[in-house]
Ligand SMILES: Cc1ncc(COP(=O)(O)O)c(C=O)c1O
């Protein structure tokens with residue numbers, strides 16, 4: 001058997017013995033033959049068939065039938081109701097600490113400003129140079145706005161941000177540390193508990209960006225002592241394009257003041273009174289009218305993760321990334337393709353990034369033939385493997401297609 005036939009055979013065996021394989025059929029488009037391999041579930045997760053029904057019901061029964069009455073009949077409470085479910089199933093958070101609102105970018109701003117205000121007199125923010133642009137741009141803006149200084153964790157930090165690096169960089173003047181749980185490019189998985197402790201030992205707060213971890217690996221925000229966190233819901237939470245983000249604020253920090261003082265974060269919105277009085281609890285971190293259509297589909301993925309179990313989802317995620325690495329090493333190493341993600345599964349999230357100078361051009365050709373990974377500058381193809389909707393066969397088809405394009409290049 002050729003090496004290729006062996007990999008194709010292994011993919012078939014892995015799919016045949018995958019205890020979560022049947023979940024794939026619950027997603028719209030799983031049988032669309034024009035998509036040879038969807039490897040971008042960490043940018044935009046596939047829709048669930050259940051969400052099509054839920055959105056239809058929302059439009060016909062709730063919006064169409066109940067009209068404005070639907071706000072009182074459930075819509076106004078939805079950001080916290082979904083937040084509680086997210087906390088229970090995905091984030092390891094007791095009720096009353098999560099809310100769905102805004103975008104991740106806006107929530108990161110609100111939470112970072114709230115944290116800065118809660119550490120008066122401290123003048124520094126620690127941030128990772130390799131963090132996602134929004135995260136970096138937000139603290140750059142806040143530093144300019146509030147007259148603060150930024151400290152940068154510079155790469156390489158032996159693969160990713162470690163507790164030792166954070167401990168060495170924080171001090172009595174550090175107000176806030178802003179980091180990602182899973183790095184958007186490399187997929188490096190940061191150790192939240194030890195990094196949070198390192199920051200707390202210096203009296204700083206930590207804001208965690210969980211965009212690339214929520215829904216793909218177990219998270220225990222309460223148990224890990226996390227202060228503040230935010231993440232998006234259109235990746236592994238399959239909420240759809242532009243679905244609103246979520247924020248976690250630990251109960252003991254819910255007296256923090258957030259900067260976007262809107263009526264729906266105030267005590268009695270419908271009194272329309274003078275002077276902003278922040279609501280109690282997590283509701284004070286909301287600002288304006290909740291995007292009900294946008295947050296509707298998230299509920300189906302939370303329910304699906306609940307059904308499958310996050311530990312099983314992580315097992316499949318590890319198996320998918322292990323197989324991707326094995327296939328890249330076997331099929332692409334001879335072309336000079338380098339693996340930019342950690343090789344140790346314990347240090348890796350749900351995606352694998354591989355680098356090659358031809359990948360920008362290769363990605364265009366892949367998309368034309370229905371093989372859909374992400375390209376990330378300067379030369380990375382990011383294979384985003386969504387455990388409940390990605391098959392091992394898909395991973396192999398994607399990697400075989402990359403090799404075919406490199407052969408032509
Ligand atoms: C790690 C990370 N942080 C923040 C964002 C920004 O999210 P949004 O565009 O929803 O504000 C993204 C993705 O876009 C991301 O991957």
Ligand SMILES: Nc1c(O)cccc1C(=O)C[C@H](N)C(=O)O
Pocket residue numbers: 042043044184211
């Ligand atoms: N939010 C996105 C969008 O509106 C268009 C294209 C991609 C995205 C993404 O989510 C990118 C993603 N956060 C990343 O890690 O690269």
